Amino acid sequence: MNQFKPIDDRDIQYFKTIIGEQFVSGDPEVLKNYSKDETPDETLRLLPEVVIKPKTTEEIQQIARYCFEKNIAITPRGAGSGLSGGSIPAYGGAVLSLERMNRILEIDTENLMVVVEPGVITNDINRQLKSYSLFYAGYPMSLETCQIGGNVAENAGGGKAVKYGVTGNYVRGVEFVTATGEMVHFGGKVYKDVSSYDIVHLMVGSEGTLGIITKIYLKIIPLPKERIVLLAPFDDVNQALRLPVILLKEMKILPTSLEFMNHESLCFAYKYCNRSYPFPDAKSHVLIEIDGDDEERVFSLSEKIGNRLFDVGAKEIYMADNSILIEEIWKMRRAVPEAIHLALPVEMNEDISLPIQEIGNILLVIDDLSQHYHLFSPVYGHIGDGNLHVTLAPKQIEHWKKDEPIIRKMFYEKVKELGGVLSGEHGIGLKRRNYLSQFYSPEEIRLMRNIKKAFDPKGILNPGKIFPDQE
């Protein structure tokens, strides 16, 4: 177990000297605000000893050097919108919030790159790019609140990953401060780069455990003018689950989004939104978005898809072809996680990623578990890329404490058996670290730990994340 030096007055004084009095806080209310993220688990609340908000890379270098010398834990933090406890200070110490490093440094419309600081609200990037008819396509579902630094640290995915990929697909360069306070830089405004180990993409998804990211180079692309969303209810879930292979392979259409919601998840969302939607009784819903620049083509593709949907058993098709209707549907889809969490505060909330045609098999496993252990099991997610969000929650709470570890073990075993992995877009963080060994061998975990040591020999950066406490 790590032994970090507790923060004392001299440390606080030092931080104040470096970044200014008003950006260093030990106020209990402030500490509380920085003790959590959006992970739906009330046990994941851990107080930092101090919150510091540097403004420049140089300030971060000085802080890192100091903390390295004194053995003080640093937990880098974005917007705190993460879903695996990645920004929760597991060992107290300093939370280093990047919120003041919020400048879009450059919009380079010739080289099709933006250069940003980590604290920029991801959505602001696209707001700025819109006037150039360009966009950053890696943004996740929580687009209104999340920060780009957090997205990079977690390799956030989102609803458009089928066509556009995830955050990492757009990160072309990073600058970061190492645990020892050195500023390093890899990649840049380049599309291709094999002149070093791929440290850029090693940083992506490393959850703040390898360095403090201070600058990000993102590839941008033309913003498609046209969008159409199709919403289709299915009674036979297996028919709905054939859609990835039907679209991607048979029809050779790469949709922007290919989303799935089972009946339970939709019910929670309907209730939460307090309004009625079409087809409330269907066993599952599929949401498909198509985009492009050619209005006629986007329309004809969505017509083709519509016809095919009927062929494979859609009961009805609802087509949204203007931004208000489209937003309406997405609002409902985006409400699903919050709706489930409010209805089922005691839950197991999973983010598995599987081969695209194994989703049907994992749904069978979920059905079995639900019946045997009397569970609610709302399931939704990105079936176009095999990333599924699964909630398992007890109908009667009293056996949950005993059942939950058994259910989790059985569930993960099946995920692994089907070729799946523990997390598709939320990360390991604090929440999943003790399940790592169900998916990786001791040798594999040792290799991960070696990488951690290579970057952070004392383990001061975001300690308590990714790795189980004991070997």
Next chain:
Amino acid sequence: MNQFKPIDDRDIQYFKTIIGEQFVSGDPEVLKNYSKDETPDETLRLLPEVVIKPKTTEEIQQIARYCFEKNIAITPRGAGSGLSGGSIPAYGGAVLSLERMNRILEIDTENLMVVVEPGVITNDINRQLKSYSLFYAGYPMSLETCQIGGNVAENAGGGKAVKYGVTGNYVRGVEFVTATGEMVHFGGKVYKDVSSYDIVHLMVGSEGTLGIITKIYLKIIPLPKERIVLLAPFDDVNQALRLPVILLKEMKILPTSLEFMNHESLCFAYKYCNRSYPFPDAKSHVLIEIDGDDEERVFSLSEKIGNRLFDVGAKEIYMADNSILIEEIWKMRRAVPEAIHLALPVEMNEDISLPIQEIGNILLVIDDLSQHYHLFSPVYGHIGDGNLHVTLAPKQIEHWKKDEPIIRKMFYEKVKELGGVLSGEHGIGLKRRNYLSQFYSPEEIRLMRNIKKAFDPKGILNPGKIFPDQE
């Protein structure tokens, strides 16, 4: 400097026991064949002490364990088609050729993945996939000879990277044997995975220095039915160089390929192919390929591009819309590197990658250097993604030895100044390792070395690559 144990008879005997007598060779002719790759530099020829050709992962594990214990250098090798000396045994020892691990283990047309051993000829993958109307889009230009393991080790790019990206974009999982002989596995048939550091993509492009790859999971996609290639001569090079931004941003068209050849490189290719092509006098040529599934649409897009090409100053446009004509043009384009190398055996052969709109500026630098130092300067490459192949060769050979280091230093300085990197698709290998410090700070290089140590504490895997000899 590394001190490896020289191979002796007992070592050879051990290898023979593990993998069979006929797959272990110390024959001088064999050793000579495994002393080189396709790098056009006669000084990069270094003999191994033994060549071993294991067939299974288990055999490789036993070999690695033995070599780790005895401190014997292992140089993993694919087809030897690399262009940076990555597979040349810099310190002798054992060349471990993966040529016998050449099975396509699985073509999974439902999950849209193939699972292959590293020694599979890359082109064989696509030959097999064709009957399913699927393809692996990450393949490089040397498709007839190269092996997929080598492509992964180098993160090979190619002529279609503008639209389809490079090797790494398709690698979803790897199995590899570590320096200590452990078999590890990361990723799989999954599209999204944030359940570990991104070791999959750290292995991609690591040039055999971090592990011996034994299995690769590749994403596959539908094979487009239609292709059209446009070849356009330009007299004003700057007009040609506006095309990436015109196509990608203004026209919102993502071409499959967007290639450039200057007059000199084309002259060498014409001569080499011993035939005449249209427009032999133009200062530069641009090759654009469009693909898709809808014949009408591909045709209308290529017409649109054709018109725009005339607008920006193309002297003429040659359109190839059937596979014979298309292959004709690509054959000429693919002949360029070989043609240049045959004509200019003494040369500096570069593989820089730059922000897409800085190519014009680097061409000015090349012109200046050529004039001042009396050089041939054939230039060609992938302007759609900023990856340019530059040959600088002396018109009179006598000053070259003195001039070459000066030219190289000036050239790299300018590349760096323009935001470029040392290699876009060929890698650092043996060839470029001593120039790393012109592009990276000591701290950055130290971080790379730390990664190397994390995977290979004794440095037995492909020693002498990537890193300069001295700190």
